[in-house]
Amino acid sequence: KQEVTQIPAALSVPEGENLVLNCSFTDSAIYNLQWFRQDPGKGLTSLLLIQSSQREQTSGRLNASLDKSSGRSTLYIAASQPGDSATYLCAVRPLGGGYQKVTFGTGTKLQVIP
């Protein structure tokens, strides 16, 4: 059974700092991995989707990497801003499994202090 871990559960950084959020998974047979942000009381907003054949994806100040061999993905946020404060979740879709088999991490709650 796939297990997805996000450590730390919470993180507080000063504005302007570059930071890395981690997502670890136990089964490397994945189809894709998706990063989301969730603001309090809101739905999940997709940030980046990395297919199994890709090593990284970039969108603006965000860069997500994928290393299947080590069972790890990282989300890099450059020059953090207070508006980046949210909970960040990763979701892993298994190879050969539909989206009903997706496993979500429990998230990292990020606070960027002005």
Place this chain on the structure above:
Amino acid sequence: SQTIHQWPATLVQPVGSPLSLECTVEGTSNPNLYWYRQAAGRGLQLLFYSVGIGQISSEVPQNLSASRPQDRQFILSSKKLLLSDSGFYLCAWSVGGGGYTFGSGTRLTVV
């Protein structure tokens, strides 16, 4: 463009009352549709998914049911709500090898 609408945003219902939450998708055809529940301090739990009209699969036994009367419409229902049904309900869709797109969620409080 592809969008997903979910309503209502918040709902307070008494125990024993019925429930109907609706989700509609625009800009795509034959999507896979999902209902998730997110309890406070816990992860996302898949409740139902659907790969087509009238096709519903349930992941966990519960007091809820789902229906898909049209290709881009997904409804979550209950005949009699329990206190334990309180939570944050999220609808999502996916197509092919793409990722999830989530709705804005419904905060349900059963009193």
